[in-house]
Amino acid sequence: MIDPRAKLLRLLETTRLEALVQHLHDDLIADGRVAGFEVNLHDPARKSLVTADLRLPGEYAGIEGTYRGFQYVLDRADANASVFTSRTPLVVVSGDLDRFYETTRMRFERWRMRSLLVLPLLMPGAEQPIGTLTVFSRDHLLGAADLPAFASLAALYAPQLKLHWELKLGASRSQTVEHMATEIHQFVEYIAEMNSLTAVDQVYASISREFMRRFGLDMVNILMAEDDHLTMVHSAFSEPFAHLAAEWEQHRCSTAYSLTVHDGQSALVYMHGQRLVVADAQKILHLPMSAKDRRALELLRTVRSFSYVPIRLHEKVIGLMWLVTLSEQRVPTEAQLTLIDLLASFISTAIVNAQAHMRVEEQTLQIGKLNTELEAKVQLLDELARKDKLTGLNNFGALEEEMRRRISEAHRSPMALSMILVDIDHFKRFNDTFGHPAGNVVLKRVAQVISKAVRDMDFVARYGGEEFAVLLPHCDLPSALAVAERVRADIEAAVIDNGDERHQVTISAGCAVLGAQEASADFVSRVDAALYESKHAGRNRVTAASPRKP
Incomplete structure (x- = not known):
């Protein structure tokens, strides 16, 4: 398929991960049968495989950014996790999908694959792969006979992918530390504010205000798991888009998401437990989606950037947030995403505490913003108990x-x-x-x-x-x-x-x-x-x- 010697010098001269992946794209597409691919690299800190980059067929090109950073959890039976753990390549066709976790089936069907090859990215003499390379075709049946050629290409790219990935992780974490250092004072103030709130509605309103202010959002939607559904418990709009609130409120009160892969992206994010960022929703409106997701986009009218963020309590997902811009595309940086995850982990405690307090107080709407009022309520609870x-x-x-x-x-x-x-x-x-x-x-x-x-x-x-x-x-x-x-x-x-x-x-x-x-x-x-x-x-x-x- 390819002359390794002719490629090696070009790869060594490549200085960015994105450019390296573009070279890989050129080599794979030259095969004539490849419709798309993913490069998934190991992040020890996250204990997962992270989609470092990917290329999708033309109609899906607008959502490539959405899937960059996706994490394949290594203890789930996903095709990528299986290959990474076993170091053995896989050939996957539609009849094999029942063997794997939902992430494999979802992408296979959504991207209309006919066949999928998953190969370990191996360094010479190393025990553990640095990641996986997935290659898929829509019109051809790739099989075991094709594995050696693609494995040779994976081996050629693996050393440079490892080098650029480690540089990117280091730079990203350095930027995150610097960003968090500037945010920590405001974060402490926000914690103090949240600690003073004991009514759920106040907690939701505080979350919405803080996220819109801090990240320049136009809409925040909070969904919490109740029985087998995700219920939209609170929505808030920035002032320029307040006119959307009345019609949206009717939709919010009448809509819930069942926890199935067919009921929308919110259910998928909740079940898989990892955030999803849509850089520009206007570029995906032509793609298939659930009726509820399409209705939401219609009501919001001018959706641009759209992030789904899980809300976790002790590592368990209990809900999620929509973080939306309606006026301009504004994709959060890696440092901002880290801060968002941190805030989401904190607000889960505030939400659960407020819900528990509501049950004890028989849905009391609020218990004191002033210390004297709070003390009076605590004394009342003690007396009742x-x-x-x-x-x-x-x-x-x-x-x-x-x-x-x-x-x-x-x-x-x-x-x-x-x-x-x-x-x-x-x-x-x-x-x-x-x-x-x-x-x-x-x-x-x-x-x-x-x-x-x-x-x-x-x-x-x-x-x-x-x-x-x-x-x-x-x-x-x-x-x-x-x-x-x-x-x-x-x-x-x-x-x-x-x-x-x-x-x-x-x-x-x-x-x-x-x-x-x-x-x-x-x-x-x-x-x-x-x-x-x-x-x-x-x-x-x-x-x-x-x-x-x-």
């Missing part, structure tokens, strides 16, 4: 926290701390006889009687089921027994109304005072034992716990 829903008393978790605090105080001072445990007598029999709704009425009434019988400083909680607990700081055992007896007598005397029914119940109680340096578990165990003494002694009585054993 500490209460028993039925009785309004403190719950068991709040009791545990209060006990830790009070016992710690008592151990550091001469303060007496007592505890009462109360249990409604024969409550299971009551529920079986009158029903659980009546039982709930009794629980609420008993809670009211206990709360009224104790001091404001005492801590009353529902301990669980039909049991209640009272912590009495600055209260010795005789005083605690007096309180417990008052509670018992008040409950026995109370008539509990439940519609046409009237009920009366009794309680049994146990009481103890905290011993010196006594552990919480031992303290509760003694009170509980006293309660059960009351039960076993006939109920409707109060029993003092045995003194703590030294």
Whole structure:
């Protein structure tokens, strides 16, 4: 096919990767059967094969820039990943597509291939290829007999491709570092702003404003995964294109993308987990696309540059953004794309946190921009989390926290701390006889009687089921027994109304005072034992716990 000696000098004189790929293009097209090709080179930092350059048939030339930078993940069964890992070339025809990941099928069908050759780019004596060369034909059936000639060409280009690729990666990363150094101050300010937002709508609006301002965009569209669909949750336009918002909003609210390869580019980006940049959408309008994608382009009217960016949380894709210019072509640089990826990884946390906060707050629209308002909301949440829903008393978790605090105080001072445990007598029999709704009425009434019988400083909680607990700081055992007896007598005397029914119940109680340096578990165990003494002694009585054993 080619004279290696005649080409070698020209390749050595080539100073840019793009020019080197053009030479490769000329050599491949000279074969007469090749319709297009890709050069995919290994990027160790990304642990993937990256499409360094490609050439497509004429009608697809406008989207070549879209596929530059595409990443083939090495742990997926893509044809390129398979050849890179095995170092063995492949011949792929339509009957082979079921063996490979969706990326192979998608390109094979979309670019109307008849046959595809994938060859490893091997350096002399090296164990690992530097990448892959894919060559495809639309009108001819390339086969195993063609592999040696293309392999020879791949071997000729491999050393120079490796050299120029490494230079390009180094230069790109250097530019990215410099760019990020200038952006870091503004980035920190943006993080501070996002941290103050707890309503999802505010987070979405902040994301849109920041991306439009920072990257000169005219439209931002945020899509989040919900069940098996991508839902457009927020869209924003720059001022010159605000007139498009009303009609677009109707489309946004009525359109979702199913997670299949046939429902549009958004679903593909979500499933493959890597960004896609369309340099100029006006050049691809003639190409096949899903009905939803075409409708979106029609509504946006003058779409130019269009980037799809995954939103990740802990490496998992949870949504994506459309970053769109409508007035002029503006393709983000590699440094800008790196910053976009960084921002996208951060905003995922802000979005998920805001969604969780909405669920806890039953879709509260916003929780404080000012510190005082935020503190008030946090206190409200804490209060709700500490209460028993039925009785309004403190719950068991709040009791545990209060006990830790009070016992710690008592151990550091001469303060007496007592505890009462109360249990409604024969409550299971009551529920079986009158029903659980009546039982709930009794629980609420008993809670009211206990709360009224104790001091404001005492801590009353529902301990669980039909049991209640009272912590009495600055209260010795005789005083605690007096309180417990008052509670018992008040409950026995109370008539509990439940519609046409009237009920009366009794309680049994146990009481103890905290011993010196006594552990919480031992303290509760003694009170509980006293309660059960009351039960076993006939109920409707109060029993003092045995003194703590030294």
